[in-house]
Amino acid sequence: MATVTPAIESHSDNHAHEHDQHHEIGFIWKYVFSTDHKVIGIQFLVTTLLMLMVGGALALGVRWQLAFPWGNMPILGKIFTGEGGQISPEFYTMLFTMHASVMIFLVIIPVLAGAFGNFLIPLQIGADDMAFPILNMLSYWFMWPAMACFGISFIAGGATAGPAAGWTSYPLLSALVNAAPGSGAAQTWWLFGLTTVGVSSMMGSVNYMTTIINMRAPGMTMFRMPLTIWSMFITAILQAFALPVLTAAGFMLLTDRLMGTCFFIPAGIIVNNAEPTVGGGQPLLWQHLFWFYSHPAVYIMLLPAMGMVSDMLACMCRKPVFGYKPMVYSMSAIAGLGFIVWGHHMFTSGMNPALGMTFMTSTMMIALPSAIKTFNWIGTIWGGQVRFNTVMLNCTGFVAMFIVGGLSGIFMAAVPVDIYFHDTYFIVAHFHYILFGSTLFGVFAAIHFWFPKMFGRLMNDTVGKWHFALTFIGFNGTFFPMHLLGIAGMPRRYADPYLHPYLEHLLPMNQFMTCAAILMGFAQFLLLGNFAYSIFMGKKVGRNPWGANGLEWSAPSPPGHGNFDVPPVCYRGPYEYSSPEAKALGQDFILQTEPPVDISKIAENGDRNVH
Amino acid sequence: MKKFWALFFFFWPAVAIWCCLIAPANGWWFPGKAMSPLGERIDGLFYLILGIVIVVFIGTQFAIGYVLWKGATKPEDESATFSHGSHSLELIWTIVPSFVLVFIALYQMDVWAEFRVQSYYPEQTQEDGPKMEVTARQFEWRIRYPSAGEQLKNQPQPGDLYAVNEIHVPTGRPVKFNLRTDDVQHAFFAPQLRVKQDAVAGLIIPVWFEIPVAGEYDLVCAELCGWGHYKMRATIVAEPQAQVDEYLARLQGEQNFDGVVEDADK
Numbered sequence: 001m002a003t004v005t006p007a008i009e010s011h012s013d014n015h016a017h018e019h020d021q022h023h024e025i026g027f028i029w030k031y032v033f034s035t036d037h038k039v040i041g042i043q044f045l046v047t048t049l050l051m052l053m054v055g056g057a058l059a060l061g062v063r064w065q066l067a068f069p070w071g072n073m074p075i076l077g078k079i080f081t082g083e084g085g086q087i088s089p090e091f092y093t094m095l096f097t098m099h100a101s102v103m104i105f106l107v108i109i110p111v112l113a114g115a116f117g118n119f120l121i122p123l124q125i126g127a128d129d130m131a132f133p134i135l136n137m138l139s140y141w142f143m144w145p146a147m148a149c150f151g152i153s154f155i156a157g158g159a160t161a162g163p164a165a166g167w168t169s170y171p172l173l174s175a176l177v178n179a180a181p182g183s184g185a186a187q188t189w190w191l192f193g194l195t196t197v198g199v200s201s202m203m204g205s206v207n208y209m210t211t212i213i214n215m216r217a218p219g220m221t222m223f224r225m226p227l228t229i230w231s232m233f234i235t236a237i238l239q240a241f242a243l244p245v246l247t248a249a250g251f252m253l254l255t256d257r258l259m260g261t262c263f264f265i266p267a268g269i270i271v272n273n274a275e276p277t278v279g280g281g282q283p284l285l286w287q288h289l290f291w292f293y294s295h296p297a298v299y300i301m302l303l304p305a306m307g308m309v310s311d312m313l314a315c316m317c318r319k320p321v322f323g324y325k326p327m328v329y330s331m332s333a334i335a336g337l338g339f340i341v342w343g344h345h346m347f348t349s350g351m352n353p354a355l356g357m358t359f360m361t362s363t364m365m366i367a368l369p370s371a372i373k374t375f376n377w378i379g380t381i382w383g384g385q386v387r388f389n390t391v392m393l394n395c396t397g398f399v400a401m402f403i404v405g406g407l408s409g410i411f412m413a414a415v416p417v418d419i420y421f422h423d424t425y426f427i428v429a430h431f432h433y434i435l436f437g438s439t440l441f442g443v444f445a446a447i448h449f450w451f452p453k454m455f456g457r458l459m460n461d462t463v464g465k466w467h468f469a470l471t472f473i474g475f476n477g478t479f480f481p482m483h484l485l486g487i488a489g490m491p492r493r494y495a496d497p498y499l500h501p502y503l504e505h506l507l508p509m510n511q512f513m514t515c516a517a518i519l520m521g522f523a524q525f526l527l528l529g530n531f532a533y534s535i536f537m538g539k540k541v542g543r544n545p546w547g548a549n550g551l552e553w554s555a556p557s558p559p560g561h562g563n564f565d566v567p568p569v570c571y572r573g574p575y576e577y578s579s580p581e582a583k584a585l586g587q588d589f590i591l592q593t594e595p596p597v598d599i600s601k602i603a604e605n606g607d608r609n610v611h
Numbered sequence: 612m613k614k615f616w617a618l619f620f621f622f623w624p625a626v627a628i629w630c631c632l633i634a635p636a637n638g639w640w641f642p643g644k645a646m647s648p649l650g651e652r653i654d655g656l657f658y659l660i661l662g663i664v665i666v667v668f669i670g671t672q673f674a675i676g677y678v679l680w681k682g683a684t685k686p687e688d689e690s691a692t693f694s695h696g697s698h699s700l701e702l703i704w705t706i707v708p709s710f711v712l713v714f715i716a717l718y719q720m721d722v723w724a725e726f727r728v729q730s731y732y733p734e735q736t737q738e739d740g741p742k743m744e745v746t747a748r749q750f751e752w753r754i755r756y757p758s759a760g761e762q763l764k765n766q767p768q769p770g771d772l773y774a775v776n777e778i779h780v781p782t783g784r785p786v787k788f789n790l791r792t793d794d795v796q797h798a799f800f801a802p803q804l805r806v807k808q809d810a811v812a813g814l815i816i817p818v819w820f821e822i823p824v825a826g827e828y829d830l831v832c833a834e835l836c837g838w839g840h841y842k843m844r845a846t847i848v849a850e851p852q853a854q855v856d857e858y859l860a861r862l863q864g865e866q867n868f869d870g871v872v873e874d875a876d877k
Contacts, residue, residue: 088838089838089839089840089841090838092838093835093837093838093840164837164838165835166835170796170834170835171795171796172794172795172796172812173795173796173835173836173837176794176795179749179794179795179837180795180837180838181838265812266812266813267813269793269794269812269813270793270794271749271794271795272749272794279813281813282813283796283811283812283813284811284814317682317691318690318691319691319692319693319694320693320694320695320696321695321696322694322695322696322697323695323696323697323701324695324696326696326701326705348798348807348808348809348833349809349811350808350809350810350811350814350816353723353724353727353728354728356723356727357720357723357724360716360719360723361716364712364713364715364716365709365712367708367712368705368708368709368712371704371708372701372704372705372708374671375671375700375704376696376701378671378674378675378678379696379697379700381675381678381679381682382678382681382692383678383681383691383692383694384678384682384685384691384692385682385685385687385689385690385691386613386679386682386683386685388612388613388616388682388683393616396620396675396679399675400620400623400624400672400675403667403668403671403672404627404668407664407667407668408664410660410663410664410712410715411657411660411661411664413715413716414656414660414715414716414719415719415723416652416653416656416719416722416723416726417653417656417657417660417719419653419726419805419806419807420650420653420657420802420805420807422798422807422833423798423800423807423833423834424833469619472623476623476626476627480627480630481630481639484630484631484634484639484640485639487634487639487640487641488638488639488640488641488642489641489642489800489802491800491831491832491833492835493835493840493841494840494841495838495840495841496841496842497841499841499842499844500829500831500844501829502642502802502803502829505638506639509639575695577691577693578690578691578692578693579693580693583690588690588691
């Protein structure tokens with residue numbers, strides 16, 4: 001193991017002075033407009049958890065309509081419609097559009113990069129804060145205009161005419177004001193929301209890249225970084241390269257709507273007896289631009305969870321990550337290939353069929369690094385001294401669900417099979433297994449795992465296990481049957497599929513799924529309750545309650561301003577669990593900050609208290 | 612409790628497999644056998660991938676259950692295996708899946724080519740030209756046939772015949788038609804035929820299918836097109852050529868009908 005001279009820089013001393021000077025900082029600057037990455041991370045976390053409940057409620061609206069078409073929806077239906085609670089078709093299109101928009105842009109992306117990226121990057125690389133703290137603060141506060149714009153979009157077009165073009169917002173539905181009840185002001189506000197949320201992500205991305213490249217502690221080489229940091233780094237790169245395309249596309253669509261341009265509008269189109277369009281544009285252009293961002297975005301929504309799960313699995317199995325470098329290379333491969341597979345969302349779109357073959361081949365290739373990662377996770381558990389706590393269960397749930405989502409992806413990657421499955425419930429099943437089954441179980445695990453570092457207390461493990469079990473059962477009850485609905489040919493985004501005789505017999509199955517979804521929805525209150533209760537009443541713990549290796553565990557819990565009381569120096573990789581060095585110290589973990597242990601000497605002396 | 616959780620992860624894939632096994636008998640499966648030769652090949656490809664996927668699913672989920680069970684039964688005082696991985700295992704699980712994936716990718720190319728690449732369309736369709744034009748609009752399907760003996764033109768012709776939400780095609784021969792949309796994006800989805808193609812504003816897209824057996828088949832919309840997306844319902848009627856001709860003649864008759872009824876007494 002390479003030894004590193006601890007080049008303790010004076011910045012830490014400076015920091016101590018700064019700390020004194022900032023002692024009198026007021027409540028607002030300390031907790032609201034804070035520039036401290038930990039506070040910003042927690043702000044992101046709390047906001048996204050609340051948005052998770054909003055997105056979930058919208059999903060339950062969708063599920064209600066599919067189980068009891070045109071029946072009066074209790075509670076939510078009454079609040080929204082102000083009448084008996086019957087869901088109208090245009091309200092239904094709004095429900096799934098906003099469910100996806102909220103979940104993707106206000107929950108999944110910000111909870112991974114915003115909450116955990118912020119909280120973990122400086123702590124895990126041994127920095128005292130982000131490279132650009134004010135930019136960091138702004139990245140959180142740009143979430144609020146985004147939420148406001150999405151919120152206004154609910155009501156801008158009237159109570160039942162929210163944005164209704166789906167989260168993909170394909171023109172012409174989204175480009176022509178008369179195309180649907182929700183294509184008016186609501187769609188414009190939705191696009192504003194999309195743009196602002198992009199600004200927030202971009203600010204985060206620049207900050208993460210700079211911080212990870214420049215601010216690593218002495219000895220923290222690239223290949224000693226935890227996989228969480230690798231995944232955040234790769235995600236930040238993905239965002240930096242992909243987001244501008246979406247922002248540009250969103251702006252083009254806005255000018256089509258507001259300034260009379262025709263990027264996406266061909267000539268002579270008449271919707272709803274409005275004037276024919278003058279046109280000259282091409283609707284497929286939007287799909288290309290949108291998916292050029294949104295396919296890499298799928299990995300933005302997944303990679304950080306993959307990284308965090310690798311960290312947590314190693315810790316909970318007391319074992320190094322199986323194949324650390326293959327993991328890093330796989331993530332890099334996913335990121336690289338992620339830019340050349342966007343066309344697989346467009347196999348039936350009418351683009352040049354030769355492109356279909358190209359995209360199919362690249363899509364098959366991107367399955368490979370995902371497979372490698374899966375085998376490595378199983379390899380990590382294998383031979384481990386497994387601790388069956390909430391963190392471990394959620395991580396295992398992540399791996400098990402990721403396999404399902406990955407395997408169902410192969411059907412779609414095969415173009416001819418995708419001809420049949422495109423835009424059916426099979427697709428809905430597939431991406432929920434990835435975005436909920438994988439990402440959210442990873443996030444649940446991460447919340448339980450890093451909670452002690454955030455608040456200095458543990459979350460309740462029994463409640464956590466109940467939450468896991470109920471969510472897991474509810475999740476599979478809701479989403480596994482969706483594969484079968486897809487095979488049965490049920491298209492997505494249908495307010496009433498049972499109008500078609502070949503789908504009539506699927507009603508009981510949909511009712512079962514809705515019950516499972518309600519169970520899953522209510523299970524989330526266990527998480528929120530546990531989270532809120534444990535902040536104040538959880539069991540107090542010290543710096544390293546899990547016996548983990550990362551630099552963050554050498555800081556106090558919760559870390560003060562500037563994070564580390566002793567400037568950290570990194571001596572080894574993050575996963576040296578149960579290593580001979582660790583055993584020499586009489587434990588099964590060895591902090592990255594622990595200076596090298598002379599194993600031979602300890603063996604001779606039998607003295608375990610050298611350090 | 613440790614063993615319980617290990618068993619938990621053995622149990623759920625078993626439920627999932629059981630669910631798939633009972634699905635066809637309960638009608639949670641394809642809407643009937645594929646009613647077109649291309650559809651049959653798509654189904655064949657589906658079952659091939661399903662076979663591969665089930666093997667991998669059982670293998671990996673069993674592996675998860677197994678390593679958890681080993682972890683659960685490991686004596687407390689025994690420490691975890693200290694290993695950073697295995698180069699040969701990494702090689703195996705990189706090379707084997709890549710062969711499988713490349714095989715799937717190559718194996719299906721010609722099905723795709725036959726479905727979408729015009730030069731690979733059946734010769735019959737090249738000779739016949741498009742039989743009709745299907746135009747999607749919010750929220751119905753409009754069909755335009757050329758008048759008897761004429762070829763279909765992209766611009767509507769005076770003698771063209773029109774129908775709504777009902778397509779009549781001859782059985783036993785490949786039928787090509789032009790797909791377009793009047794307004795927003797739609798998708799032509801015939802579940803029993805396994806055919807799907809988006810209709811994009813500004814484009815005319817040739818699509819073909821062949822139905823060997825006479826009958827009525829569903830046509831629905833598969834691309835979100837507004838509030839009434841779910842109700843874009845139409846029927847594809849496959850019947851012998853003679854009956855199609857009869858239908859077109861009837862359509863012609865209806866279209867030529869001037870509203871004047873001859874007095875029966877004269």
